[in-house]
Amino acid sequence: MPRKRLVLFALFFLPVAAILTQCLSNKEIAATDPRGEDYTGAKTCISCHKNIDQSYIHTAHYLASSLPPDSSVHGSFFKGNDSVYYNDHAHIMMQKTDSGMYQASFINGQQVNRERIDLVTGGVKGETYLYWKENELFELPVSYDKTKSKWIVSPGFDTTIASYDRMVNLRCMECHASYAKTEPGKVASFSGESVGFDKSSVVLKIDCERCHGPGRQHAEYQFSNPDIKTAKYITRIQSLSQTQQTDLCGTCHSGTQTDNSRSIFEFKPGDKLADFKKRAASAGPPDLKHLDVHGDQLEMLKTSKCFSASKMNCSSCHDPHKKQHDEALYFAAKCETCHSNANHNLCKMTGKIDAAVLRSKCIDCHMPLLPSKAIVNEQQSVMIRTHHIGVYPDETSKILQYLKAKK
Structure with missing residues (x-):
């Protein structure tokens, strides 16, 4: 092919190829979503975030x-x-x-x-x-x-x-x-x-846009600009304040005894939870006597000194994209980011029992499984991990007796 014709071919074909590539990519964007034209649906998100999806499918959400x-x-x-x-x-x-x-x-x-x-x-x-x-x-x-x-x-x-x-x-x-x-x-x-x-x-399910907000504009922009790796027009949870993050999680994890003025389906990241739901007067005060381990995780966390004395929020410990059930050592490592020699706030059992054993029992001791008053199976309360981080002498005693029996 003569050089001149090759140049003309390149000038014509490459832009067309780019356009066709963009069109094919944009086909990944769902045409409609029941929530409105600003939403695109999880299928569109998965087309770029397959690794996250493969992990997320094992989570409670x-x-x-x-x-x-x-x-x-x-x-x-x-x-x-x-x-x-x-x-x-x-x-x-x-x-x-x-x-x-x-x-x-x-x-x-x-x-x-x-x-x-x-x-x-x-x-x-x-x-x-x-x-x-x-x-x-x-x-x-x-x-x-x-x-x-x-x-x-x-x-x-x-x-x-x-x-x-x-x-x-x-x-x-x-x-x-x-x-x-x-x-x-x-x-x-x-x-x-x-x-x-x-x-x-x-x-x-609880899909991507339920937590990250409407994603159509984000998807269209990223498909059209594949070389730009910084996410645009989508909510990054880390960019939210402590209150905004806990309000987002609180849409479902702040109890069922509430008065709802608006549907939670309308909530978008960054909104104020108080504009949607408030604790019902009939539920009593938000103290440990009136909270239940099922569904009241946020309110229980707020009763903890770990929460009030820091800037921690739900994602300080949880990665919602991963299955983290029974990962005691993972959560213990989160505790150790604050509880250290440098901060002079190590567990009082440090040095009294083996360090590896102490780490493995950290969560069971300070966030034990407790009976739910809301969920009862066959006349037995379902055991759910409390989110009130505190000192539980009975649990400590059980663990020490267990360790003693193993020797």
Whole structure:
């Protein structure tokens, strides 16, 4: 090819190739999102952040809600392990068919009710299941306890007979999904006006834009400017103040006994939590007597000296993109960034027991698992790690006795 023609070809082809590349990249950006034109959806985020996604899929936030393929329903459907018995006359059997997984209730051997598992919520300590009736969501009477590897009567449900009428309200969805548009319920109710959801609007899981804010402008800019590695037009959590960060986490982790003036689905990073929800007067003061280890993590953290005497926030210890359950040494290392010889605030047990053992028990001693008053399984309180960082003499005594017995 003559040199002149080669130059002309290059001048023409390269710009066209660049345009085509940009167009192909922009196809990754979702056309619409139920939350509005400013949002782009997790699929767009994943196209650039695959490594983060591969880690995030194992977290509690990701497991907050999902559709029910076999992989997200962990209980057994095999005969002998597929039922929950209320008494000699009533039981629920878990059934799997070509049309889905069901919870069927029987009285004296006769089936009296049967509903399909349409959504799964949770996945760390256990799973609870929901079903659609018209445009309303209801909780199913059987849950799965992962700590005991067994089906159980759903927490708070009648333990004498199966019930299928516990409606799922907006407050539940606000913490178990990224979005759901409400509409008048279509199921007749004696308890007043019921809440329904537009099924096509539901965005499951806690997705990227729930915490980082609307991402369409960010995605369009980064796709159009692939050489610019600094993130534009998206909220970086580290750029928020301590209050802004804790307010963001507090949308779901500041308790359920609140008066909500606006839907949490409208909250964007940087907003003031007080503009959306406040602790209800009926809940009592925000002290340890009135707080529960389930859902009240932020309020419990605020009662801790570690919080009031520093600039710590939730992300000081947690990386929300990673599964961190039972990583005692990881969290102990976080404690050691403040508790050190230089700061003269080492644990009082330092030097009395082996350093490696002390580090491994740091969290169990100062943030132990405590019984929840809100979640009770089979008449036993679920044990959840408290976020009130403090001194627990009983826990210290248990650990010392355990260590002594090992010698």
